[in-house]
Amino acid sequence: MSSAAVSRLIIPVLGLGMIVSFASSYYLLGVLADPLAAGAGTTPRMVFTALSGAFLVSAALSPFGGHWIDRRGGREVLSAAAMIFALALTLLGLAREPVAMVAGILLLGAGMGVGLYGPAYAVLVALHGEAAKKPITAVSLLGAFGGALGWPLTLVMIETLGWRGACFVWAGAHVLLCLPLYWAVLPDGRAGGRPPASGRVRWDGTMIRLAVLFAGAWWVATAMSAHLPRLLTRLGLTPAEAALAAGLMAGAAIAVRLIVLAAPGRGSPVVAARAATLLHPAGALVAFVGGKATAGAVALGQGAGNGLLAVASGVLPLHLFGRENYGARQALVLTPARFVQAGAPVLYGMVLDRSAGLALLASSGICLVMFAMTFGLRPKPGL
Structure with a gap:
């Protein structure tokens, strides 16, 4: 070949x-x-x-x-x-x-x-x-x-x-x-072509913002993967309807990646990530206000937002810092996310036991913190 x-x-x-x-x-x-x-x-x-x-x-x-x-x-x-x-x-x-x-x-x-x-x-x-x-x-x-x-x-x-x-x-x-x-x-x-590495990767303000952004994203994603069907039943769906509506999350994640892949590619990855942080809160608001009739909106919003942020986890470190130390830097900014996701199912379950509205408010609040973290993200000089 x-x-x-x-x-x-x-x-x-x-x-x-x-x-x-x-x-x-x-x-x-x-x-x-x-x-x-x-x-x-x-x-x-x-x-x-x-x-x-x-x-x-x-x-x-x-x-x-x-x-x-x-x-x-x-x-x-x-x-x-x-x-x-x-x-x-x-x-x-x-x-x-x-x-x-x-x-x-x-x-x-x-x-x-x-x-x-x-x-x-x-x-x-x-x-x-x-x-x-x-x-x-x-x-x-x-x-x-x-x-x-x-x-x-x-x-x-x-x-x-x-x-x-x-x-x-x-x-x-x-x-x-x-x-x-x-x-x-x-x-x-080992045969060449790797991104260049030049010493230890050090934390700075941009990396801290990225770490908070992705820690929030992974926390919400893990909480939703564990509790979305149960959340939807609290909004009035039957278990069968909730399982079907929860399936919209995967479909939305795939669809939004297809859209990004088909797009010309001239947009800013930072702006795309900023928009992604608002999709879960938007879906949650529609679902909470509309109740049973619009409960699937939270699955659509979460799926689309998470789909964009999954792409951003690979693109933003490259866009902001370039190829140098890419593997170590990308892993480092995602390390806090891996730690916080461990507690997401238990903690979100405790909030959901109180009420569906409180659970949606909690996950949406985390997304708004993520939204704030996207401001101030700029490529380092020379890129």
Whole structure:
């Protein structure tokens, strides 16, 4: 295969890797928790407690993963992550007691810490430099199908192969599909072409603003992924209607990425991120005022806003700081987000127990703080 043909496969391969990685980690326990808990002799609450621990492991490893990307390139990091995911999923599939189950979930956290969007975006920045916005958007678009397809695919596997079989199939997808494709298609980061690195990345006002922006975004996104159907039932929908309306969130996230991908690309990423922070509050306001008839607006607003911010997490560090130390910088500004998301399901659930209105007010308030953080974001001199 010619080098040009291989180059054209980079975005599809990265997108496929993100679909498999998200579906088999971040979105896995949404449908696997109950049978996994029963098979390991514990409760679903223990499963989700372990998942919170996995988010903390992910946060702790994220800065290391960023420096690893800058030193060795995205191909090596993604390949290692595929092996970590496969080992974690195999351990879960074999788990017959709580200790093994918890170990498997925590190992999933290690995979998430080094193997989600960060190294994929770093590959694209190494290849395209400041022109990587469109490729990042394309990979983010494909990765969104990890959420849209992950739950139904895992459910089908559970129904046909059992929950252990589902774990083994996802493990096999990492080893037999993703890993060979990474090595066959992605460039070797050690052979040159990596973004330049010049010393340690230091915090400044812009990075603090980005960290607060994305910490809020991830907190709200994690809270919504855990509680959106329940929130919608509090707004008057039946459980079946709530499940259907919640599905609008994934559809909106995919649709908004398609729009960004099709756009000419001359707009400011900062302005796009600023607009994205207002979409959840707008949907929440419509849903709260309209009640049952307009409850789906909160799912649409959250999905569209989160879709734009997922792209921004890759584009804004590049837009504001350039290629230099991209992997380490992007990982560093997202590290607080990984920590705060661990507490989102519990804390938002406590607020939702009080009332749906208070819950919408809390998540919208966080989005308004994010909105404020977008002011003062300017590219460093010389970019």
